[in-house]
Amino acid sequence: MPLITYRQAVKDALAEEIARDPNVFVMGEEVAQYNGAYKVTEGLWDKFGDKRLVDAPISEAGFVGLGIGASMLGLRPVMEFMFWSFCYVAFDQLLNNGSFCRYMSGGLMNIPIVVRGPANGGTNVGATHSHTPENLCANHPGIKVVCPSNAYDAKGLMKTAIRDNDPVFVMESTVLYGQKWEVPEEEYLIPMGKANILKEGKDISLIAHGRAAITSLEAAGILAEKYDIDAEVIDLRSIRPLDVETILASVKKTNRVVYIEENKPFCGVGAQIASIIQDEAFDHLDAPVKRVSAIDAPQIYSMPLEKIQIPDAARIVKKALEIC
Amino acid sequence: MSGEKYTTSNRFIHPNDHRTVTAKKKSKTINKAERWQDVDVHELAQLEINQRLSTDEKVRLYTDMVRIRRFEGRSLRSYQAGKIGGFLHLYEGQEAVAVGTISLLGADDHVITAYRVHGHAIAVGMDPKPMMAEMYGKYTGCAKGKGGSMHMFAPDKNFWGGHGIVGGQIPLGTGLAFALKYQGKKGCCLAYMGDGAINQGAVHEAYNLAALWNLPVIFIIENNAYSMGTSQERSSAFPDCLAQRAEAYGMEWDTVNGNILYDVRAKTYEAIKRAHDESRPTVLEIFTYRYRGHSVADANAEKYRSKDEIIDYKDNKDPITLLRKQFIEEGVLTEEQAKEIDKAANEEANEAAEFAEKSPFPPAESILDDSYWSSDNKGQDPEIDELNQGRFVFEDGGIFDK
Known part of the structure; x- marks a missing residue:
């Protein structure tokens, strides 16, 4: 390919x-x-x-x-x-x-x-x-x-x-x-509302959208290598429609969730997902749903600081370890 | 700027200020901004575009204007009775604008307007019953109770609303014209706005796009002199008139007497020819007057203007009265016929209100319909369903609970 x-x-x-x-x-x-x-x-x-x-x-x-x-x-x-x-x-x-x-x-x-x-x-x-x-x-x-x-x-x-x-x-x-x-040469279409499981795992669900999904995959690598934690990584692909089914299935399997996004946290996508999870899979949670997002200030210009502002693998790992 | 055209004496021309402006006019040559004030209905009647109207067509146009007036009057009563919610922006006084302009349209011509929409809706041929029912919030409404007074649409009649945000419909109308040109159709779009809309950025962006790409759109400013409660001189900077801003974009423009149906037709026809034959836009400023407030909720309607001003309009400049006089003079209409037309229009409006009254409110489940094409058409095409999975609705209020 x-x-x-x-x-x-x-x-x-x-x-x-x-x-x-x-x-x-x-x-x-x-x-x-x-x-x-x-x-x-x-x-x-x-x-x-x-x-x-x-x-x-x-x-x-x-x-x-x-x-x-x-x-x-x-x-x-x-x-x-x-x-x-x-x-x-x-x-x-x-x-x-x-x-x-x-x-x-x-x-x-x-x-x-x-x-x-x-x-x-x-x-x-x-x-x-x-x-x-x-x-x-x-x-x-x-x-x-x-x-x-x-x-x-x-x-x-x-x-x-x-x-x-x-x-x-x-x-x-x-x-x-x-x-x-x-990317294949032959034509294909991808459905909206169908999440992509980037990595199967059993210990924790790292759910994300956009580039944060790639960062989450990197974090899953570190979790496996350094901490022997088998993380599942889900890329939502679309926010609306939303693949609630895949999210809930993952929660029921791992019982722990971190939502990762490069958006700001207040009323962010992660807030909606956390709400759905606590509402529809409360009994399957062994820990609060955690969120990793951009640090809650207007986007900063300074190069090293903007790197800190946007979620990186280390921040995701740290958050995952809080509940694993 | 220099020359008489820009003297301060005629800087602020109000439809209600006719005498002052005429008295101070210095030049014998009528400048374009004032053209509308000096129209001669008999001369206009001789123009080919007005000559071509048959007696039946003339009666139809008169009837439509009366139907709008009576519909609006009936709407007001329903509003005051608490049957209609929210805002109600009435078109009384402006009838010749919608009826005159829309009377010229063909199969590939389109219409879009703002929230003062009932006149245009009736002029394009919408049925008053579902219109009234829409305002009552009923399921039989033209939008099943989802749009209300400001948002009425009839795509099957090339009518694209009915838009609530001042000026927001103007880029849409420009897009309709863009699509006509793209599809190689000989058509145009009439995009209406009030005089207040002219200061919205979106309107100027649309002006630029229309002129830049030679789009067959006609921007129609229905200048009723007040943007809500603010007069033009307190809201708009202009040398002679609002349409003149077209010059900044190299667009043709003209002013129109909105009380004279023949003038509305004559000047709109020129603009339509320009759109059809040359694919070029035009700005028309049609001077008109609304008898009611900005909306019925506008309790100050008589505070920012005098009662005399309103009375002068009703007595001397009313588009329906002027047209009736003209048609009677032409032998097209009799006083008796006019009374019959008025009676029938009243009956039609009352029937619309009765229909609305008797109609059911929409079922609660319908709140969720009509948001997404793919949800409304679920089960029709497995391929499309396959591409639209997942959850679309995140709170249904329990309306589906048994």
Whole structure:
């Protein structure tokens, strides 16, 4: 199986879906002639031209709203945020119009739009460019939120998202764009709401989404090697829909949970998961559900300190040891 | 800036300030911002776009305006009786705008507007019964009680709402136009907003996109002089009029007398031709007037403007009265027919209220419907179900408990 980068996987998904469906187009800042701020769309403009790759001015509210309007008439726009951090200037469009129009019309219309881009800290760009709004977005019924943690998932989930008839927000990671994974050449789709068990284990469940799943896998390695603890690692893949079944099955097996995310803790995804676990698997818990998240302050710029702010394997191990 | 066009004397033009502005007008050449004030209904009647209306069509347009007025009047009574919740933004006084503009639309033309939506909804052909039921929060409502007064949609009539946040619908309308162009259709989108919306950033972003990409969209500012309780001079910076801001984006613009149906049709028709034939956007500022407050909850409706102003409008500038006079003069309508039309419109509005009254409220389980396409269509297509697993709902309030 060929090894390709996360960036290439997203690009392949876009190229395949553009070729497959004439209603699919990509729009965003610098996506066409500049080849993408993070080169995710490199070469696509050359291949597909102006109609399918559209450079938008710096008007997130304007072009996201335009995409939602276009999707009402059956187009399938894939809108790129250079950073998901820029979604805040488009909130009304994303989270009033994108998430609620179908509902407020009594189901008379659909919004088959994909909004994608990187949503991560860890690149020393300060608080304004380091947002992880998956919890905010998932708080809005009507929206689907997926957070691929690797190239294989990024491709399969992107293709699923583009074909879906609901608005899907895809949160990627600039830190992962250059990393390589095995990705098959033949076509595949990955379901939303189906978690991926990265490693089976029996002693503790490390549950995570996005890049934190990779960090958790690293932590599981340390737990096994140094402490003889057999951790199960679950990558949720999508926040909403949520694979509650896999979470609960793991809790029932290991009886201990740490939830790991690069988001801030307050009302974070981990808070929701912890709530579900205590509510639906209380008798199976041998310890409180623990959480590891970004340290609860605006994202700091200073390089060594931002490394500390974002969960690393050592912090996960430490937290796991508290309950093992 | 220099020249008479920008003199301070006509800087703030209010529909209610007609005399002052006319008196201070210095030039014989009517500038575009004031064009709407000097329309001659007889000249307008001779234009091809108005000439082409058959007697039946004219009666239909008049009837639709009356139907809107009576529907709104009935809505107000239901609101005051506590049958309608939340906000109620009434369209009384503005009827010629929705009816005139929408009367020009064809199969590939689309409509989107803000929360003062009932006039447009009736003009596109929505049935008043489910509209009224929607406001009553009933299951027979056009959105099954999920949208309410501000959020009404009829995609089968190319009608895309009904949006609650000021200016938020304008990028959507621009997107509808984008889709028409993308699909190679000869159509356009009428995107309506109030004069208050013009100061929203999203509107300007949409203006830029429409002009930049030559999109067949017509931005219609229904200028009723007040953004809620704030007059234009306290809310908007402008030299002559709000539509003129189009010049910043290289867009065509015009002003329209919203009390004269023929003027609404004439100038909108020019904009539609521009959209259809050249795929270019237009900004139209249609001067109109709302008799009621911003919403019925706007108790100060008579504090930020004088009673005389409202009375002057009703007596001298009312779009329905003016149209009736014109049609009677043309021999299209008689006073007697007009009374019949009014009576029928009243009956229709009352029937809508009765229908709403008798309809059931939605069942509690329906709260969870219509959020996701994939959930609503579960079981229809195994492939789609396979791609949409997991939990979508995290609290159902126990409504499914036996």
